[in-house]
Amino acid sequence: MRNRRQRANPVRRTSDRVQWWLARVRLAVLAVTLPAAAVTTGLRSYRGELHSAQTQSATRHPVTARLTTDAPGPTGADSAKVPATAAWTASDGTTRTATVDVWAGESAGTAVSLWVDSHDTPVSAPPNHAQAVTSGWTTAALTAGSVALLCLGLWKGSVHLLNRSRYARWDAEWSQVEPRWSRRLPN
Template sequence: MSGKRVKKRLWRWRNNPLRRHDDIVEAWVVLAMWMVIAVGGAIAGLVTAHAADDVLARQRAERHSVRAVLLTDLPSASSSGDTAERISADVSWTTSDGTAHTGRALVSAGQKAGARVLVWLDAEGRLTSQPPGRVEAGFEAGLLGTAASLATAGVVFAAGAVVRWRLDRRRLDGWDTEWAMVGPRWGHKTG
């Protein structure tokens, strides 16, 4: 990058008799805004991704599958042709201590009563959904981290834009005041 181009980009930082206080403030606001976007966005994304990964890992550790028996016949898959369609149905299962339980769980459509199905239980023995696998959890944690990073960047950018807009308004109001004082002196001068 040429020296002239660098000077042009950093004009607010140079000594210049036309530089106003608001120009210096705006330069610092822009610098701070981009630093917070870069560092704060990265930190927010990493913290969110790590927290989501911990929650999903805890779900994988706490939930376990058991074999259950389907209590009612289920209609076949809808006409959409989705063979993996899951519908809520009554099931019964027996825990490791021999206690029988019944409840409603999502199972594949088209099965008959008495079919063996896999259901998932949480740490308290209640029916729950299947926890995400490691790859799915990693993808979800990454997606949430990216969303947190972008949200942080968006909030900081919007706050910076509001500050810069206020500085522009203040500059325009200053110019109006100065023109109100100088403008009348320039009047009535015709060739």
């Protein structure tokens, strides 16, 4: 009942009606677009990360390397990982070395896991399932936030334009009415 009275209000301007309809359209677009965009981009990111993991797993494999020297000890309260040299036997029988990150204070001879490619060059480990899931959720959340901000920006922009139009009309009407109220003659 209130809606019908509101629409029939003789004081209600066309710009008020436009703003009312824009609000409804914005909510409808937001209700449809936000979940669709978030799910689509999240799934695409998840599937892409899984495909990347499968591709990388086919060309990479883990090897066990041994530290050749003691890793530097912790400095102060920091017990983070530090660089150290590790050696392993490559598929062709040669001994290879590389710098790897290990926990501070590890001693020489400690076994460390290292991923290498088909040329026995150290590479990063392929992404795992948890990383793919995290990537999908993160992408979906960022997309949802972006769609919401875009809708908010469009809404604020349209209200700003409607208000500018209203103010211009009020100024034009006031310039006609004000001289009669103040009993001044226009210049």
